[in-house]
Amino acid sequence: MTAVDLKISELTDGAPMQRTDVIAALRGGVNVRYTLGNLLGPLNKLDATSAPAANDDSNAGFDVGSRKFDAARGVSFVCRSAAVGAAKWIRMDNADFFGYVSGRSYHANLNGIIAGAAVTANSARGILLVAKEQVTTRQLGVRVSTAQSGANIQLAIYGSDPATLMPTTLRANTANMSVAATGPVMGDLISNVTLEPGLYWLMYLGDATTAVFTAYVANTQMAAILGGTPAQIMSNAATAMSYVAWNMTAGSWIDLTGVAPTAWGNSTAYAAITFTVA
């Protein structure tokens, strides 16, 4: 039995395929394949588990305009060329982002780092993390620039409310960490956490009072994402709106859903927080 594709464009005079056309083909002993893709558009693959490759081409049924969704990472691609063995796909989002690599640490945002100022005890200080794709995080870290003995700090990840963008529930946190030595301090999360693409909060909390951590040069990211009052987002201070703070007892993370901040940070008295990919 011979398999053939019937395309409307190939019918005589471009006339729509009639029932009799199919019957005639079947009587002739052929197996008629006619995919919905020919009628509705190019083939899409929306349950993929990987990014498209060069062989996701016309032989595989794809065409220009085909979509492929990598459900494993939450990333979408569109086909711009289905050339056999050399298909080209464009990442539909995050064109300036190239993926997280296992074992590497990343800063929460693209701002440079700068010497910070002494932190305050029992004040959770949050900065934003935009997860560009699904990522499993195993570790958070800070850099101590002025050490303090006898203090404990912890770091944590919170979710965010899709309407208000403010923190909600605790997703993961570290154990108590020492800041007695200058340099990087990296803390494993008590449980790894998998983040879907979206907005999260990275939080610092401790009983340190004289320790200093590196901070970000200017957190315009926070104003760009959260928005704020004109005074907050158009301050001429480089540190305007650099963190958001909530009163909290060191070592005792609380649910922040609906909890109003105690301060919108206007200094470098917070910690730039990195995360490490599992």
Add this chain to the structure above:
Amino acid sequence: MDEISICTYVAADGTTTVTVVDRPDQTLTIPPTSSAAERDAQIVAWVEARRAEAGTP
């Protein structure tokens, strides 16, 4: 005079490991049972010793 760089790791169970960067043979491990003051006294003494060995003030 050689500068030394210190990195502190804290495991999920609270075990603290202090290392001299690029010197994996120089490592201090402190169990999670120590208080913050005890833990940090060990860290400070150990780091000072490593700096003294390296000639770093």
